[in-house]
Amino acid sequence: MLSSYPILSTLIWLPIIGGLLVLFAGRNNDAAAKWLSLATAMATFILSLPLWAGFDTTTASMQFVEKVEWIPAFNIYYHLGVDGLSMPLVLLTTFTQVLVIASAWDVIKDRVEQYMGAFLIMGGLMTGVFVALDSILFYVFWEALLIPMFIVIGKWGGPRRVYATLKFFLYTFFGSVFMLVSFLYMFYLSGSFSILDMHTMQLGMTAQTLIFLAFLIAFAVKIPMFPVHTWLPDAHVEAPTAGSVVLAAIMLKMGGYGFVRFSLPITPDASMALDWLVIGLSLIAIVYIGIVALVQSDMKKLVAYSSISHMGFVTLGMFVLYDIVQNTGSLQGAQLGMEGAMVQMISHGFISGAMFLAIGVLYDRMHTREISAYSGVVNKMPWFVMFAVLFSMANVGLPGTSGFVGEFMVILSAFKANLWFGTIAALTLIIGAAYTLWMVKRVFFGPITNENVENLTDLNKREFAIMATLAVAVVVLGVYPGPLMEVMHTSVENLLVQATTSKL
Amino acid sequence: MNFVIPAFAPAIPEMVLLAMASFILVADTFWSKRYQFATYYATQIALIVAAYFIMTSFATTQVITFDGSFVRDSFADILKLFIILVSLGIFLFSKEYLLQHKFYSGEYFVLGLFGVLGMFVMVSAHNFITLYLGLEIMSLAMYAMIALRRDSSDAVESSMKYFVLGALATGMLLYGFSMLYGATGSITLPEVAQIIESGKADAVVLSFGVVFVVIGLAFKLGAVPFHMWAPDVYHGAPTAVTLYLGTAPKIAAFAILYRLLVEGMPGLVADWQTLIIIMSILSMIVGAIVAIVQENLKRMLAYSGIGHVGFLLLGILAANPDGYASAMFYVIVYALTGVAGFGMIIALSRTGHEFDKIADFKGLNARNPWLALMMLIIMFSMAGIPPFIGFFAKILVIEEVVKAGFTWIAVIAVITAVISAFYYLRVLKAIYFDKPNDESPLNPISSQLNWAVSFVSIALLVLGLMPSSLIELCYQSIGMQ
Numbered sequence: 008m009l010s011s012y013p014i015l016s017t018l019i020w021l022p023i024i025g026g027l028l029v030l031f032a033g034r035n036n037d038a039a040a041k042w043l044s045l046a047t048a049m050a051t052f053i054l055s056l057p058l059w060a061g062f063d064t065t066t067a068s069m070q071f072v073e074k075v076e077w078i079p080a081f082n083i084y085y086h087l088g089v090d091g092l093s094m095p096l097v098l099l100t101t102f103t104q105v106l107v108i109a110s111a112w113d114v115i116k117d118r119v120e121q122y123m124g125a126f127l128i129m130g131g132l133m134t135g136v137f138v139a140l141d142s143i144l145f146y147v148f149w150e151a152l153l154i155p156m157f158i159v160i161g162k163w164g165g166p167r168r169v170y171a172t173l174k175f176f177l178y179t180f181f182g183s184v185f186m187l188v189s190f191l192y193m194f195y196l197s198g199s200f201s202i203l204d205m206h207t208m209q210l211g212m213t214a215q216t217l218i219f220l221a222f223l224i225a226f227a228v229k230i231p232m233f234p235v236h237t238w239l240p241d242a243h244v245e246a247p248t249a250g251s252v253v254l255a256a257i258m259l260k261m262g263g264y265g266f267v268r269f270s271l272p273i274t275p276d277a278s279m280a281l282d283w284l285v286i287g288l289s290l291i292a293i294v295y296i297g298i299v300a301l302v303q304s305d306m307k308k309l310v311a312y313s314s315i316s317h318m319g320f321v322t323l324g325m326f327v328l329y330d331i332v333q334n335t336g337s338l339q340g341a342q343l344g345m346e347g348a349m350v351q352m353i354s355h356g357f358i359s360g361a362m363f364l365a366i367g368v369l370y371d372r373m374h375t376r377e378i379s380a381y382s383g384v385v386n387k388m389p390w391f392v393m394f395a396v397l398f399s400m401a402n403v404g405l406p407g408t409s410g411f412v413g414e415f416m417v418i419l420s421a422f423k424a425n426l427w428f429g430t431i432a433a434l435t436l437i438i439g440a441a442y443t444l445w446m447v448k449r450v451f452f453g454p455i456t457n458e459n460v461e462n463l464t465d466l467n468k469r470e471f472a473i474m475a476t477l478a479v480a481v482v483v484l485g486v487y488p489g490p491l492m493e494v495m496h497t498s499v500e501n502l503l504v505q506a507t508t509s510k511l
Numbered sequence: 512m513n514f515v516i517p518a519f520a521p522a523i524p525e526m527v528l529l530a531m532a533s534f535i536l537v538a539d540t541f542w543s544k545r546y547q548f549a550t551y552y553a554t555q556i557a558l559i560v561a562a563y564f565i566m567t568s569f570a571t572t573q574v575i576t577f578d579g580s581f582v583r584d585s586f587a588d589i590l591k592l593f594i595i596l597v598s599l600g601i602f603l604f605s606k607e608y609l610l611q612h613k614f615y616s617g618e619y620f621v622l623g624l625f626g627v628l629g630m631f632v633m634v635s636a637h638n639f640i641t642l643y644l645g646l647e648i649m650s651l652a653m654y655a656m657i658a659l660r661r662d663s664s665d666a667v668e669s670s671m672k673y674f675v676l677g678a679l680a681t682g683m684l685l686y687g688f689s690m691l692y693g694a695t696g697s698i699t700l701p702e703v704a705q706i707i708e709s710g711k712a713d714a715v716v717l718s719f720g721v722v723f724v725v726i727g728l729a730f731k732l733g734a735v736p737f738h739m740w741a742p743d744v745y746h747g748a749p750t751a752v753t754l755y756l757g758t759a760p761k762i763a764a765f766a767i768l769y770r771l772l773v774e775g776m777p778g779l780v781a782d783w784q785t786l787i788i789i790m791s792i793l794s795m796i797v798g799a800i801v802a803i804v805q806e807n808l809k810r811m812l813a814y815s816g817i818g819h820v821g822f823l824l825l826g827i828l829a830a831n832p833d834g835y836a837s838a839m840f841y842v843i844v845y846a847l848t849g850v851a852g853f854g855m856i857i858a859l860s861r862t863g864h865e866f867d868k869i870a871d872f873k874g875l876n877a878r879n880p881w882l883a884l885m886m887l888i889i890m891f892s893m894a895g896i897p898p899f900i901g902f903f904a905k906i907l908v909i910e911e912v913v914k915a916g917f918t919w920i921a922v923i924a925v926i927t928a929v930i931s932a933f934y935y936l937r938v939l940k941a942i943y944f945d946k947p948n949d950e951s952p953l954n955p956i957s958s959q960l961n962w963a964v965s966f967v968s969i970a971l972l973v974l975g976l977m978p979s980s981l982i983e984l985c986y987q988s989i990g991m992q
Contacts (some may be wrong), residue, residue, distance in 0.1 A: 034880070078903075080986055081910075104556045121880070143906070147897035154891060157936070161944045162876075169944050173936055180896075184925035191910045192918060403535055 015087040024126030032122030044123035048105045055101040067501030068257040086140040091498030093137045104130040107249040125155040140497045142190040164245035171245035181230030185221035206272040219277035230262030233292045243311035248367030255359035272505040285326040292319030297438035324348030324417035330424035347416025354409035361398040361477040383455035387463040394474040409484035518576040522639035524561040528988035531557035532624040539617035550617035567814035579699040585988040600850045606953040626652035630763035639688040639698040668849040669747030672694035676740045690720035693820025700775040707778035745813035758846040766841040787828040794821030799930040800811045825908040837907035844904040848886035851967040874947025885968035886899035890935040894973045900974040
């Protein structure tokens with residue numbers, strides 16, 4: 008294995024240190040700030056590739072582990088490691104990082120160094136969230152992440168940015184403090200903050216239920232699930248493009264990751280008892296939020312709602328497992344749902360990121376995101392529309408794109424669990440198609456009615472490169488998801504065993 | 512009766528301070544004409560010398576002297592060292608502030624040094640009389656310091672308020688002492704504890720005694736419902752004095768709380784625990800909610816301080832050594848953060864302009880991005896957001912509360928933490944998101960202050976990344992008792 012040097016620490020600290028350097032070196036020198044940021048992001052991405060290459064797909068135990076004492080008095084360790092559930096998310100993070108830096112290249116004019124620095128620091132912290140194996144360390148990364156995002160939305164956002172960023176911060180902070188109390192409670196019971204120890208510790212039903220609910224609040228806010236989703240459309244609409252991309256592509260995944268890393272393995276009995284709650288909320292998200300998306304007049308808001316709806320698949324795929332096990336008596340069917348959920352997370356990372364970047368491209372030219380302001384963009388920007396339509400199709404879940412794989416697997420497993428779950432979830436194929444394609448029709452096609460559209464210029468080289476990279480990712484993952492599933496397979500199996508082993 | 516000469520050695524730091532303070536008081540009259548800063552430097556040297564004596568004879572066991580009225584243990588030594596550390600910072604900031612606002616005078620430092628002496632005596636108090644003595648030395652110094660600017664009606668009003676309420680609080684405390692003495696027949700803390708434990712004392716009188724003592728302490732700490740003086744005094748006092756009274760005395764107040772409740776009446780834990788629970792919860796709630804509407808940063812920090820006291824009391828109400836240690840950690844962190852916060856206000860203030868309104872901070876990021884970043888660290892540390900040290904202070908006390916079986920209090924605590932995050936964010940909103948009223952670059956009044964405020968703020972971050980040694984220091988010192 009290529010674990011001779013601390014690769015995970017590098018992935019966390021390289022961008023953070025790079026970000027701090029950018030903050031100081033880039034003052035009054037925008038070009039230096041940009042190039043230094045891009046170099047850091049690229050280096051981080053390249054250094055993250057050995058994670059994939061050196062990954063052992065036959066084991067569910069943690070790999071690339073680093074463990075150092077941090078606060079010995081409380082048994083808190085600087086403990087890092089990845090398994091099949093977190094490794095793809097780490098790569099997604101480092102990959103998105105590069106795109107995000109590139110996307111802001113010509114767009115941000117005010118305090119470039121702070122903008123770039125904030126994104127780099129955020130990148131390191133996000134990686135930290137996915138690789139931390141000590142709950143306090145995890146919490147530190149999880150919360151610290153709010154700081155740069157708070158600044159990014161509030162400083163470079165739209166007209167209602169202050170409202171949006173405060174709402175974002177307070178919602179997420181409120182959700183996570185209950186998680187912290189749960190960690191402290193479990194520490195009190197077991198004397199350890201290690202997540203792996205929490206996986207094996209025994210817990211009574213009352214404790215499990217309360218801990219499950221605390222986790223649910225934390226992760227539901229982050230994902231976000233209905234009815235605590237209202238911060239997301241605000242945050243997305245006001246955030247600058249790169250902020251939206253990071254939010255949609257990575258931060259939302261933390262909620263889903265939280266469910267598989269914490270809720271299911273730590274509180275399996277409560278998860279089983281309360282799975283109806285999560286499934287119900289997921290189905291509401293899929294259908295109701297889909298319908299809400301239909302009536303949006305702002306493109307970013309539309310995609311934001313579509314994100315919530317798609318994340319509903321993630322939570323649905325994760326929590327149908329108990330019904331499947333009950334129906335079929337084996338974990339085989341549940342495996343499909345869980346893997347579907349994980350694939351959906353990665354795929355949604357690419358697609359939602361791409362959608363927000365595409366909207367950003369339009370916004371940079373027209374300075375409006377109102378659907379009604381556009382029409383017939385294809386006449387002026389054929390290359391752009393080609394990519395945008397591809398991403399829209401992926402958003403709908405067209406076979407051959409990554410959107411299809413996850414959704415299909417989740418719907419299939421939902422049918423195994425319960426006919427109604429499957430039917431309701433499948434409605435998204437109609438609703439999703441409706442809101443996405445309707446937007447495509449109104450924005451990209453039709454006659455040019457606005458003279459500003461007349462003056463649009465097609466993608467420049469930088470934008471083309473970003474779009475093309477994402478397009479490749481979306482198509483490759485759609486056509487050949489095998490390697491990704493292989494990486495997850497063993498870990499998902501292990502997770503399912505943990506999630507169905509009673510801890511009472 | 513034989514008179515035995517007591518061991519003076521354990522009290523050398525106090526004696527150094529007393530001697531130096533007295534000497535400076537006299538010398539200042541002659542120096543101040545020729546060497547403006549002589550008093551300032553002499554004060555700082557006095558503190559450093561005292562720190563040197565503490566470090567060279569660091570107590571590893573408990574030493575009791577002066578006929579049981581004075582104690583020296585590692586708990587006391589650690590707190591004294593931090594009082595010195597915080598005071599060094601206070602005097603550094605104050606010097607520049609007093610110069611800038613044109614009422615620089617040696618008296619500030621002399622009084623400040625006497626205040627530190629009072630705190631030392633409080634921290635080492637081992638009977639009711641010593642404790643009272645220390646408290647009064649400190650309080651009288653502070654009454655005078657607040658009124659130092661005697662032409663400012665705000666300051667004089669604050670001073671009067673503080674004096675009247677402070678006197679009332681001391682009265683309560685003394686009344687409580689007298690009841691405890693009446694019931695137990697002793698004024699020495701361990702003896703009082705012993706007699707209470709033995710059950711020979713009248714329970715009703717004891718209960719009354721505890722109530723009065725706790726009320727007196729609550730006044731000094733500024734815990735709800737005895738907090739009313741804090742916002743007015745913080746606001747009215749010159750910022751240098753606010754910095755002084757919002758930081759170091761809290762450490763001393765924690766020390767007497769610990770000495771009295773834990774060393775003096777562990778047998779009455781059932782009585783005082785309930786009181787502390789009520790005060791803790793109320794303080795956290797009032798601190799979180801009332802601070803939201805404040806437009807003045809000093810007032811806001813006063814209310815936030817009330818909230819912090821509520822958190823500090825969480826550690827005490829856990830009523831076990833680990834709990835006290837977490838409270839000790841909390842108070843140290845709180846004092847350091849306070850130095851940074853008020854220090855920032857001082858660094859940015861100008862002649863005739865206090866820079867203490869939240870509106871003053873508008874657009875600070877555009878005017879001075881470095882200090883804006885420092886303020887970000889300070890605010891997030893106060894809010895308890897990782898990776899800053901304030902986060903660890905909060906989770907340790909909450910952890911101890913959970914351990915003690917009060918998970919519901921922990922839930923209230925974290926909810927108030929979320930509410931209070933709002934007003935810290937409001938300050939950051941002004942700094943980062945609002946347009947400045949005045950575009951001109953804003954530099955701190957002196958480069959020394961720039962370094963000082965940056966040093967303290969970065970310390971909050973570094974301690975947050977490496978909190979281990981400070982945590983262990985606190986837990987070990989309490990564990991040794």
